[in-house]
Structure formats: C-alpha cells, structure tokens
Amino acid sequence: MSSFQERLAAGEGMVGLWLALADPYGAEIVASAGYDWLLIDAEHGPNDLRSVLAQLQVLAAYNSQPFVRLPHGDAALIKRYLDIGADHLLIPMVESPDQAKALVAATRYPPEGIRGVGAGLARASRWGADRDYLARANERVQLWIQIESERALNNFEAIAQTPGLAGVFFGPADITASLGRLGTADDPEMEQRVLAAITQAKALGVPSGLMTGSERFLGEARKAGATLLGVGADTALLAAALRRHARTLKDTLA
Helix, strand or coil, X not given: CCCHHHHHHCCCCEEEEEEXXXXXXXXXXXXXXXXXXXXXXXXXXXXXHHXXXXXXXXXCCCCCEXXXXXXXXXXXXXXXXXXXXXXXXXXXXXXXHHHHHHHHHXXXXXXXXXXXXXXXXXXXXXXXXXXXXXXXXXXXXXXXXEECCHHHHHCHHHHHCCCCEEEEEECHHHHHHHCCCXXXXXXXXXXXXXXXXXXXXXXXXXXXXXXXXXXXXXXXXXXXXXXEEEEEEHHHXXXXXXXXXXXXXXXXHC
C-alpha cells in the first residue's frame, strides 16, 4: 500500500474517525478497524499532553495515520505536541492569512520559523537516536488548519496559499453557527460555500477535508475534491451502539 502522503498527493479519498474518548485502549480498538487516518481531539475531547502521548504510542503499531487537533494555536503548545511526536497537526479556528503564517512559523525550526530546539529530550527524535531529525523536522511536520467561520471563508484563497500548509479542513457545524444558524443540519448556504472552497482548494493544489455526519454531503465534498473524509467519532458511535443495544434488549426482555 502506498504511504499516506503518497495517497494524499494522488488525491485519493481517505476515511477517518475522531478519537474523543481520551483513552489509549479505546484508540487501539478503533485503530484495529482499519480507518485511513485517526484524529486525536484535544480541542473538544478531554485530552491533554500525556493522554495524547499514550494514544500516539499505541497507534504507532497500526497503519492509520494519526492526527492531533490542538485546543488552540499557541506556539508554546504546538512545540510541546511536536516534541512528543505529533507531526500531523490540525489547528482550529484559523481566520486570516497572518494567523496561518504564524502557525506555520510555530511548527518550523529557525531560520524558517520559531520552534524551540529541544529535540534531544523528545520522543520525536527518539531522544537523540534519530541523528537526522533536526535536518528533516521542518519538512516532516504536516500542518492542517481548520476553516470554521464566515470570516475564514471570506479570506479562504489567501489562507489556503500560505506557504508551508499541508492542507485545509472545514468545520461545517461552526461555519453554520457563524452564519447565524447554530445547530441547523444540512444548511444549504454552508454546504454551497464549503463545496466552492473545496473546489478552489483543488484548483490551488491544496488538499482539503471535512468532518460531517451527512453521507450525502460527504459524497458531494469528495466529488468536489476533498481528500480527508471525517465520518464520525468514537464517542458518537459507542453511544449510538449502546443505546440501540439497551433499547433492543429492554424491548425483547420486558
């Protein structure tokens, strides 16, 4: 099988799942299912540096490419996650090209960026065993940013062309909220604008992705050129399966 980056470069659609249980055992169960990529969520999931580290360690044995979504784009926080080996990052709520440029700088060592040099103490370099880590670190980091507001969509072309970005990821729920329709599923304006931005990203040669519970919209996004296809979350799938199981048995055994 081709590597994740090769498949991404080829424009292949790849299916992924959110990990929000904040538990390495649960993450490993999900990894055994064979998703193309998995996103450890430290924005809305109850994750911290150590719980993310534990999940990265168990996921290393599987083919699913791990991503980590940080709670925000603070440079010091980015540095810590890079040092534990989270080299595929997703940063939420990016709204301007200046913000995107600053995030790229936070993921790069000088002179290209501002990342502090402490690789000898870090898992990312295998505690210094990877002698080439510093020379290759800047190119290894894959920084994705989330487009989650009307302002971000208005600035999309400039944001997407930021040098150093690996890709852009759309948040339909937050975009809908920014349009004044919080909680509205399948909002037509949101869908139209996201699909237009995905098409624009493809024309610019920028990979894109999104997370949605609508298989119809996901299919339309794929046709427009989206490559990272987020299809759900471990928490939601577990909750749905348990509720269905309990309801069925209660009805059967009542």
